[in-house]
Amino acid sequence: MQGIQKHTLFSIVLSSLLVLTSCDSLFRKKVEKEPLARVGEEFLYREDVAPLIREDMSPQDSALFVTNYINTWASKQLLLSKSKINLPEEKLAEFDRLVYDYRSDLYTRAYVEALVFKEQDTAVSTSQLRQYYEREKENFKLGEKLVQLRFVGLPAQFLDKDDVVSRMKSWSEEDRIYLDSIAVQFKKIHFNDSIWVRTSRVMEEIPPLTPLNEEDYLKKSQFFELQDSLEVYLGQVTDVLEINDIAPFEYILPDIRQLILNRRRMQYVRKLETEIIDEAIKKNEFEVYEKDE
Structure with a gap:
């Protein structure tokens, strides 16, 4: 009997050692960070x-x-x-709150943006854009002068400048086609005089134009000829809008579209927040405890 007990005890100890050895071997196989x-x-x-x-x-x-x-x-x-x-304890507590808030904002903002990207309707019709413009046009006053114009930059030694001047002024279909055909000889070209351009952008393209002299040259129906050491600039201004004038629909179009999309986004986010809270209340995941008076 004692022999059997000793054998049993020996078996238990041996089994325990084997288990520990196996565990130790298993733990050693775990890759440790370096x-x-x-x-x-x-x-x-x-x-x-x-x-x-x-x-x-x-x-x-x-x-x-x-x-x-x-x-x-x-x-x-x-x-x-x-x-x-x-640092004082109150300062550490304040920083901990800020870190928590920032971390929460990062997660929630990324999640909301993903939902908005997936669900938001980005199609905006021309009629919607036009309705928004007509309703809000008093808020679309210009902060910078705009012009419609056509201009070319010619090499300083260009031989047929007078012909280009004549055609730039008359601007028939024939004139436009002809100037397009010789445009390779020009250093700069802008013939789309139906779009509105900021005066600062025009000055970038025509260096002799400056804030000091632009009032003399960028006037409605004004033709101008300016020159620097590199080029001769010929321009015909077709229309002008001054600071505080209502921005034209075509010019403000991208901004209106973004405003409409931003408004849709805000509405969707508010709806999402309401739905999340309502669902949490129904599932008993959210409740507000009344304070004892």
């Missing part, structure tokens, strides 16, 4: 830095990058540790 540096109880691991190393880096550049990264990380950890020791 630390690069430590500050107190915080570790920086190789896998944290590896994604930051670009493929085009040489071994020397990689080594330098890792060294600099470790030093920067260590400085931040040490300063963080010091700050937690030396």
Whole structure:
């Protein structure tokens, strides 16, 4: 009987050792992170830095990058540790709240934006755009002068300048076709005089035009000829809108479309927030406790 008990006890101990040995072997097979540096109880691991190393880096550049990264990380950890020791408790609590709020905002904003992107209708008809414009046009006053014009930039030694001047002024269909056919000889060209252009943009293209002289040249029905050391600029202004005039529909069109989409987005987000709260209340996932008077 005692022999049997001893044998049984021996078997249990042996089994236990085998289990422990197997567990130890199993644990050893687990891949451990390879630390690069430590500050107190915080570790920086190789896998944290590896994604930051670009493929085009040489071994020397990689080594330098890792060294600099470790030093920067260590400085931040040490300063963080010091700050937690030396800053007042109320300041630390305030920072913790800010970090929590910022983290929550990042998650919720990304989630909401994904839902909006998936669900929001981005189609806006011309009639919707026009209705919005007519309703809100008093809010679309210009902050900068606009002009409609056509102009060309000619080489300083261009031989047939007078012919170009004549055709720019008369601007028949024949004139336009002819000037298009010789446009390769021009340094600059803008013949679409039906679109509105900011005067600052015109000055970028025609350097002799400046804020000091643009009133003399950028007038309705005005033809102008200006020259610098490189080019001769010929322009015909067809229309002008001054600061505080109502912006034309075509000019403000992209802004109106974005305003409509932004309004739709806000409406969708408000609807989403309401639906989420209603659903949570129905599922008993959200409740507000009344305060005792």
